[in-house]
Amino acid sequence: xxxxVERTDEHVREYLIxxxxxxTLKHLDHEIKADKEKGFRVxxxxxxxxxxxxxFDLFGLKDYWLYxxxxxxxxxxxxxxxxxxxxxxxxxxxxxxNTIQKxxxxxxxxxxxxxxxxxxxxxxxxxxxxxPFVPAPEQNxxxxxxxxxxxxxxxxxxxxxxxxxxxxxxxxxxxxxFDAEVQKMTGLAEENEQYRQMLFALQTESQDQRxxxxxxxxxxxxxxxxxxxxxDTELDLVSSQRAVSxxxxxxxxxxxxxxxxxxxxxxxxxxTTSPSQVAVGRKDTSTNQxxxxxxxxxSKEVKPAPVQPSTSDSVSQNQNQNQNPSTRNKRIQEHEKxxxxxxxxxxxxxxxxxxxxxxxxxTPPETCGDPPDSAHSRSCGGGAEGGGLSVEQPFIKLSQEExxxxxxxxxxCRVDSSGRRVASLDVDGVIKVWSFNPIMQTKATIMxxxxxxxxxxxxxxxxxxxxxxxxxxxxxxxxxxxxNLYELNxxxxxPRILSLACSPSGSSFVCTAAAxxxxxxxxxxxxxxxxxxxxxxxxxxxxxxxxxQFSLEPEPVAxxxxxxxxxxxLLVTGAADGVIRLFDMQQYESAMSWRAHDGEVxxxxxxxxxxxxxxxxxxxxxxQWNIHxxxxxxxxxxxxxxxxxxxxxxxxxxxKQVQVPRGRLFAFxxxxxxxxxxxxxxxxxxxxxxxxxxxxxxxxxxxxxAPVVTVDWCSAVDCGTCLTAxxxxxxxxxxxLAQKS
Numbered sequence: 001x002x003x004x005v006e007r008t009d010e011h012v013r014e015y016l017i018x019x020x021x022x023x024t025l026k027h028l029d030h031e032i033k034a035d036k037e038k039g040f041r042v043x044x045x046x047x048x049x050x051x052x053x054x055x056f057d058l059f060g061l062k063d064y065w066l067y068x069x070x071x072x073x074x075x076x077x078x079x080x081x082x083x084x085x086x087x088x089x090x091x092x093x094x095x096x097x098n099t100i101q102k103x104x105x106x107x108x109x110x111x112x113x114x115x116x117x118x119x120x121x122x123x124x125x126x127x128x129x130x131x132p133f134v135p136a137p138e139q140n141x142x143x144x145x146x147x148x149x150x151x152x153x154x155x156x157x158x159x160x161x162x163x164x165x166x167x168x169x170x171x172x173x174x175x176x177x178f179d180a181e182v183q184k185m186t187g188l189a190e191e192n193e194q195y196r197q198m199l200f201a202l203q204t205e206s207q208d209q210r211x212x213x214x215x216x217x218x219x220x221x222x223x224x225x226x227x228x229x230x231x232d233t234e235l236d237l238v239s240s241q242r243a244v245s246x247x248x249x250x251x252x253x254x255x256x257x258x259x260x261x262x263x264x265x266x267x268x269x270x271x272t273t274s275p276s277q278v279a280v281g282r283k284d285t286s287t288n289q290x291x292x293x294x295x296x297x298x299s300k301e302v303k304p305a306p307v308q309p310s311t312s313d314s315v316s317q318n319q320n321q322n323q324n325p326s327t328r329n330k331r332i333q334e335h336e337k338x339x340x341x342x343x344x345x346x347x348x349x350x351x352x353x354x355x356x357x358x359x360x361x362x363t364p365p366e367t368c369g370d371p372p373d374s375a376h377s378r379s380c381g382g383g384a385e386g387g388g389l390s391v392e393q394p395f396i397k398l399s400q401e402e403x404x405x406x407x408x409x410x411x412x413c414r415v416d417s418s419g420r421r422v423a424s425l426d427v428d429g430v431i432k433v434w435s436f437n438p439i440m441q442t443k444a445t446i447m448x449x450x451x452x453x454x455x456x457x458x459x460x461x462x463x464x465x466x467x468x469x470x471x472x473x474x475x476x477x478x479x480x481x482x483x484n485l486y487e488l489n490x491x492x493x494x495p496r497i498l499s500l501a502c503s504p505s506g507s508s509f510v511c512t513a514a515a516x517x518x519x520x521x522x523x524x525x526x527x528x529x530x531x532x533x534x535x536x537x538x539x540x541x542x543x544x545x546x547x548x549q550f551s552l553e554p555e556p557v558a559x560x561x562x563x564x565x566x567x568x569x570l571l572v573t574g575a576a577d578g579v580i581r582l583f584d585m586q587q588y589e590s591a592m593s594w595r596a597h598d599g600e601v602x603x604x605x606x607x608x609x610x611x612x613x614x615x616x617x618x619x620x621x622x623x624q625w626n627i628h629x630x631x632x633x634x635x636x637x638x639x640x641x642x643x644x645x646x647x648x649x650x651x652x653x654x655x656k657q658v659q660v661p662r663g664r665l666f667a668f669x670x671x672x673x674x675x676x677x678x679x680x681x682x683x684x685x686x687x688x689x690x691x692x693x694x695x696x697x698x699x700x701x702x703x704x705x706a707p708v709v710t711v712d713w714c715s716a717v718d719c720g721t722c723l724t725a726x727x728x729x730x731x732x733x734x735x736x737l738a739q740k741s
Contacts, residue, residue: 006041006439042163043399043735044438046156053095056107058114061095072166087162089124090155096128097146100137108132153739157396393699394674394687395720395736400703405432405442406729409649412663413725415714416457421479422723423465424731425455427659431467433479436721436733444482453662454497458541460506468497474511474539486544494535498662499561503568503585508547510538510571514558531576531600534558538588548588552581561603565610570627572613574601580615582627594631597621602644603665608672616665620644622677622695635694642680647707649727659727663710667722669738670715674698676722678708682732683724703732 009032016025045068052061065088073084092115099107109132112119119125127142134140138147145151403424412425421443425431431446446467454468458476464485467475472495476485490497494513502509514534534557536550552559558576565571570591571583578601581593597617604615612634613625620641624634645661667676675695676683682702686695706728714721722734 042160042167045163046160047438049091049159050156053098056099056102056104058095058107058111061091065091072163076166083162087159089122091159092119093128093146094152094155096131097152100131101147105132150739153737157737160398393739395685395699395738397699397701398735398737400701400735401436401440401733402703403432403434403436403440403731403733404729405434405445406430406731408729409657409659409727410663410709410725410729410731411453411659412455413710413712413723413731414455414457414663415712415721415723416462417459418462419714419721421457421463422731423455423457423479424725425452426729431455431465433465440733444479446477454500454511456500456502456509458506458509459502459504466500466502466509466511468500468511469495470497471495472497472513474500476544488539488544490537491535494533496558498534499559501562501564501571502541503564504566505568506541508538508540510536510562512536512559512562512573514576531557534576536562536573550583550588551590553590553593560601563605565606570606570610572604572606574604574615574617576600578617580604580613580625582613592627592630594625596623596625602661605664605666605668608668614666614675616644618644622666624694635690637694639677640679642707643677643684645678645709647678647709647727649706657727659709661709663725664712665710667711667713669713669720676711676713676724678711678724680707681705683708683711683722683734685722701732701734703734704728704730706730 009028013025013028016022016028048064049061052058052064069084073080076084092111096108096111099105099111112129112132116129120129131137131143134143137143403422406424406426408426408428408430410424410426413422414424415422420437421433421435423431423433429448429450429452431448431452432442433444433446434440434442448467448469450473451470452467453470456466458464458466463478463480465477465479467477469475472490472492474488474490474497476488477483478485490511491513494515496514496516497511498514499512500509512534515532517532533555534552536552536559538547538550539545540547552575555577557579559573560576561574563572564585569585571585573581573583574596575581578595578597578599579593580596580601582591583589584591596615597619599618601615601617604613606613607624611627613627614622615625616622616639620639620643622637622639624636626632626634644665645659647659647661649657649659651657665678668674669676673688675686675688677686678684679700682700682704684697685699685701687698688694689696701722701724704724704726706726708724708726710725712723714723720736720738722736723731724734725731
């Protein structure tokens with residue numbers, strides 16, 4: 001509901017500007033800015049309550065809860081009155097516990113003094129008035145459960161669930177119904193497109209069979225001639241996945257909390273008829289392409305069905321068959337038999353199961369009340385996803401938003417150190433600087449005449465953005481003043497700035513410069529098998545001068561990725577020759593280096609304890625290295641191609657876009673126990689283990705219709721935010737809540 005309200009506000013604002021109602025527009029903007037309901041966005045309401053608690057603003061907390069009670073809670077039926085009272089009690093206890101944990105006894109005593117008249121008649125507060133006088137309340141059996149992180153997370157999730165259900169069940173104005181109509185029309189358009197593709201495939205196959213029976217030599221269509229053996233399979237895979245996702249992926253819905261009689265009728269789920277069901281009794285290969293594409297994507301060992309040969313092969317084959325008609329008829333019969341056996345298997349539809357907020361752990365009865373019919377919601381959640389997820393989820397996906405200002409594939413997407421701004425770069429050289437807290441808003445748009453290959457946020461000040469180009473320059477851009485501060489000329493012989501990393505101290509940054517490919521231009525496809533020459537340079541941020549050039553042994557090579565440790569004393573790099581190099585930034589020399597991957601190193605990061613280094617390479621391996629023992633592996637895990645690249649996006653008429661990894665391929669959470677990686681449909685979160693396998697899949701974020709090419713994980717705020725950017729220019733922000741045991 002929050003997203004629909006936000007879009008409606010934008011439409012109303014646009015209408016007022018069109019009509020020239022400027023005074024009304026000013027009043028609207030003022031009231032939106034002071035809106036206590038935060039546009040019906042539950043996460044923002046929870047954040048406002050937490051802000052009052054953290055700042056010890058008891059008056060603001062009471063006033064805000066009183067507003068919610070007058071605006072929302074008083075309209076509920078009497079049966080939910082006890083739930084509201086339990087939530088208010090838990091909120092006050094959450095405030096009191098925070099004052100003790102933060103070592104502020106004055107605020108604890110102030111709370112009981114101001115609330116004594118209200119709370120002394122309530123039985124649940126009878127034992128709490130001794131809390132300020134207990135020496136160690138966190139060790140007292142009566143109060144110890146409330147000092148645990150699990151109790152706080154359970155309370156916040158319960159409050160989040162209750163408000164979400166409440167907003168979903170509120171009567172909505174007619175103006176907000178446009179969102180449901182847009183979804184309905186989008187679903188119908190995608191269904192029509194699917195049927196159009198099926199009809200086209202039927203007509204093409206029918207024509208091919210008639211031509212084959214008459215032994216007429218024909219020329220393949222243009223969109224097939226330029227495709228390899230899997231080209232048409234990938235083409236149908238994109239269209240079928242889009243149709244399946246539209247039909248089977250449910251929208252975010254919290255109505256499952258309510259009793260059956262209270263639910264409002266929702267949109268009927270679309271039923272996707274598989275091509276094999278439509279063309280019953282027809283000897284048709286094209287109508288079963290969706291089956292073939294799904295089986296191909298699930299297992300590379302499955303032998304794909306025979307496809308149309310090239311024109312030259314078709315000519316020679318038909319000539320041989322003209323010489324021996326009996327052999328030709330026998331081969332056709334065998335071919336039809338194999339094709340029927342392969343396509344007789346029903347398509348495997350395993351729609352992604354979204355983990356909703358309602359799947360939180362049960363709330364203790366004495367802590368806070370359950371939302372309406374929460375037992376039904378909990379009975380539906382907590383299962384494993386596709387058999388690959390753990391039963392106990394370490395994270396709860398609270399929400400997922402989309403940033404869609406880019407119109408081409410994303411190369412880089414990074415959050416600054418404060419977690420307030422995001423910088424994203426696409427292949428067209430357009431950079432968007434935007435924020436997502438409290439609302440998603442574009443702050444600046446940077447257009448570059450020269451191609452851009454890399455970006456990185458400066459550490460101090462964090463408003464500066466480093467931009468590396470393909471013509472040997474690095475720009476320092478002030479995102480607040482919206483202007484360039486400096487433009488540094490790096491090296492004309494090595495014009496491609498592949499990677500940038502700023503020291504945590506903010507006094508310097510490193511950049512990696514590489515020569516052009518053998519074609520003389522910036523390569524758009526996969527990198528050359530022979531690594532090109534490169535440099536690793538250190539620049540001073542204050543004087544804007546080059547300090548030194550590092551020695552790259554055994555030969556100068558292009559460095560693809562760089563990363564500092566927490567204090568900037570160590571620098572790790574991954575190069576095109578497959579070697580990882582560790583540099584001592586106090587002595588400015590190489591400490592060790594070792595051969596890490598067969599092929600290029602795409603991404604490197606320090607572990608949480610900084611005793612190991614993780615890397616992802618062209619060979620598809622995710623490896624953990626011990627930095628105290630050169631070249632010794634701690635663990636090794638094979639990743640699928642959609643997690644390591646090169647990334648491929650297929651389209652109609654044989655169009656195929658290939659993108660080499662540029663940004664971060666994996667990112668860790670704040671405690672370094674979980675890692676976020678790329679996939680073809682969204683980010684995947686794994687738990688790092690000490691045994692085999694090294695990665696244990698725990699959550700799929702989903703939400704994308706194109707391959708994800710770079711990720712980032714922001715833990716600067718209370719709820720971690722995962723960013724996943726894909727080849728269609730879409731960036732998803734998934735807000736997660738960690739469940740602590």
